[in-house]
Amino acid sequence: MTVQEYIDLVNEAYKDRGGIAGQREPLKTTSAKRIRKRMVGDLLAGAVLPPVVIGKVVDELADLNTADALKAAISDGDKSELSIIDGMQRTTALLEAVAETEDLIKDRFLRVEFWVAEETESLIYRMLVLNTGQVPWNLSRQLQVVYAPLVAEMKEKITFDRVLEIQGPKPERRTKAGQYRPDDLAELFIAFGLRKTDVDAKETLADEFSRLDMAEALSSHLYKDFFYPTVQMMVDLDRAFSRLDDQLAQSNGDGEADGRQLIGRNIFDSKPARIGFIVAVAIAVMGRIGMEKDKDKDAMGQRIATIMEGVKKLTYKLGEMNADDMNDFLKLGVLQQRLYGTKRSAVGRYERVFFEDAFRILIEENFDIPTLETCWRG
Template identity: 85%
Template sequence: MTVQDYIELVNEAYKERGGIAGQREPLKTTSAKRIRKRMVEDLLAGAVLPPVVIGKVVDDLASLDTAGALMTAISDEDKGKLSIIDGMQRTTALLEAFAESEQVIKHRLLRVEFWIAEETESLIYRMLVLNTGQVPWNLSRQLQVVYAPLVAEMKEKITFDRVLEIQGSNPERRTKAGQYRPDDLAELFIAFGLRKTDVDTKETLADEFSRLDMAEALSSHLYREFFYPTVQMMVDLDGAISRLDDQLIQPNGDDETDGKKLVGRNVFDSKPARIGFVVAVAIAVMGRIGMEKDKDQHAMEQRIKAIEDGLTQLTDKLGRMDAEGMNDFLRLGVLQQQLYGTKRSAVGRYERAFFENAFKILIEESFDIPTLETCWRG
């Protein structure tokens, strides 16, 4: 398409940093400005850029059987829903060249690739497979490129209180149950696929095993079937144990510990708790990587249904409790002592393993426990 048509197509997505939460903004370092200035000069002189890549999720892929139908699908709705998957800096250079000399460049042809899918997971799968071997891409970066549509899909399938806005000068903070940052939701996506809490999102994707594990899970649709229900259960449990926060006065457990006293919301304020819950459910349903349980889909569905039923019974039980009953059941003072009563090295790793084990006990006991002290001291 012409440069003018491309700019009109992606302008809204560009203003939203590529239509991708976490996508790099136009680079502003001195060296980046010098490189982009040279790129603009080259464009005006007739240089051809490598293709830019645009991502789009559609409802009916089969209907896009002609180029015209494709362009209609891309153009007939909010263009802000497009994602600039690859080419943010090139788009910046094109905009600068367009502003500097519109008549010279607007009719130039630019190659644009469209990656179209009916499901967000298919786009993620393509990113994981097609970027194999590229460094310094890491797991976090891979997901940043596509997690805006992932989070949009999660909003449709999961009942959050809200997904927090983290862009801009005043990022929102979690103030009640059911509120989460989009990048934290993306990290849950990683942990669920790898089925381990010790996920270093800074590690490069030279770890091919992690790449393959996620690609296999995506291609077998395990995410669509089990990831969203797992996160919904986490949200439900978060809400249930936070219900009476305004009335709760926590005992500190067996001994006094330093620091503030926990309230119910604080449990899932913690990233280790969120990851621990998701990983515990993933392992209970699918088994650990390399020693998977029965891969029969029906058997997995039965296992997650049993977990959902157990959690529903627990949340109903919590819903009938008064403040004193909630206090006694949650035993947040014991949790606080277990987590913060002793100084440790590698605190984050310890907390993730702690919560995975705690929720593993909860699942193994079918959520039928006298108090959560059973989990906190397990």
């Protein structure tokens, strides 16, 4: 039916919070208003909403054996008897969109599903199954579904040494620069969008604002234009730092201090370092969430181009160094002391903030620094 026909049909039920006990009224939280504003914008741009679900209690289901009989049962009688089982927020967005530009949207078509029952309890059951009964996915579960196509695209656009296989009896481990687990890459994807280092893929993404921030970043194509180049810069730096490895004594391989010396690869062995770099670049290019430097995509493009040029110059500089010069430049002893020299609580959070600050300094100095001690001690 058309949007106007739908609004005329359900208006009374809408005013009565959906016309069914327990149904949510239109949400008035800041995040709900943001998502409805996004939905209204999408509607005006021509998007098609998922079907809304309307319920109706009738005396005899057997009488509704034709399409015409069903239409008559839905349209006739007191419209307050209809129930909006699923779609209160979409209905609110449609009402707001019609109010903004009545002529533009009222004749658009909308798919409506009708659930007809002989008892109200059946409609309540349907509402519970559709809404309350949904099991929220944690981030890890979401990533299992989402990151397969993401990683496939990253393989095409970024020159990794390899993306490690983590399925099967013997999951692969990173042994050299340019190697990463697919779930770690997906976590970088989230950190880039949220522009914060405190991202835990094991926890439920319950923060409505985080979901909205991700949705806005995805819809504006910022990932496509800026995320892949950012990861490529990280890979290039990873390779450049690891040139030192053949000349230095091997560490224990996981970057933890146990009296042995860190090697170049150990910098980006660390998840906090990878996330810290990604977030530092994201903030430098797009600004923090809620206080973007500007929304001019061209200006963002210029900023990331400047950072890419800085990375290029630094990797070339490292490529020209011998082992002694490179060891002196990386200052891995200072890094080891700063990270592991003092016992502290919340080590993971400390490390993420530490690396974000370190790489932010590197970006602010346009990658032109005498040694990385400037960053490690910043």
